[in-house]
Amino acid sequence: MIRGVRGATTVERNEAEEIVLKSKELMEDLVTKNKILPEQVASVYFSVTEDLDATFPAKCLRQLQGWTHVPVMCMKEIPVPGSLPLCIRVMVTVETDIPQDAIHHIYHHQAKQLRPDLKK
Template identity: 60%
Template sequence: MIRGVRGATTVAENNDVEIIKATDELVKEMISKNHIAATDVAQVLISVTNDLDAVFPAAALRKIEGWSFVPVMCMQEIPVPNSLRKCIRVMMTVNTSIPQENINHIYLGNAVSLRPDLKAE
């Protein structure tokens, strides 16, 4: 079955070190909590708010062993007024036998405010 696994995090500053570190932490947590193997991933979409442009967050995935062939695309989030700033969002499309209601969507940093109803266990 194909499932979407969501995640989001925030950074304090628009710099390459912080963006890569936060993306790495988020993606590794998504992988761990959902038992995801790179070979089961169809694609990863990463969006950032328009105040983050220091680096492509996809670079974090390229550093994870076994993930070099996973298709990853970065894009800019819609700049909705009063939305969460300095936010990185990830949508992973994976093949998994986990039922949709048991997928662990991961929200870190200030991004926990986006979906308090989907807190990981």
């Protein structure tokens, strides 16, 4: 079965080091909690709000063991008025036997407010 696994985080500043660090923390948590192996992943899509342009958040995947050949892409979010600033979102498309209602979507820092329904 193919599933989408979502996540989001925020940074405090538009700085390359922080963007990569927070993206890496998010991906490590998402991968661990969902027991995802790189060879199960079809693709990873990152999006950032328009106030983030210091680097590509996908660079974080190149720091993770085994993720060298996983296709990744970065894009800008739609600039909806009043939306959460300094936000990085991710969608991982993965082959897994985990039922959809058992997937752990991961939200860190200020991004937790995006999905209050997922709080446990």
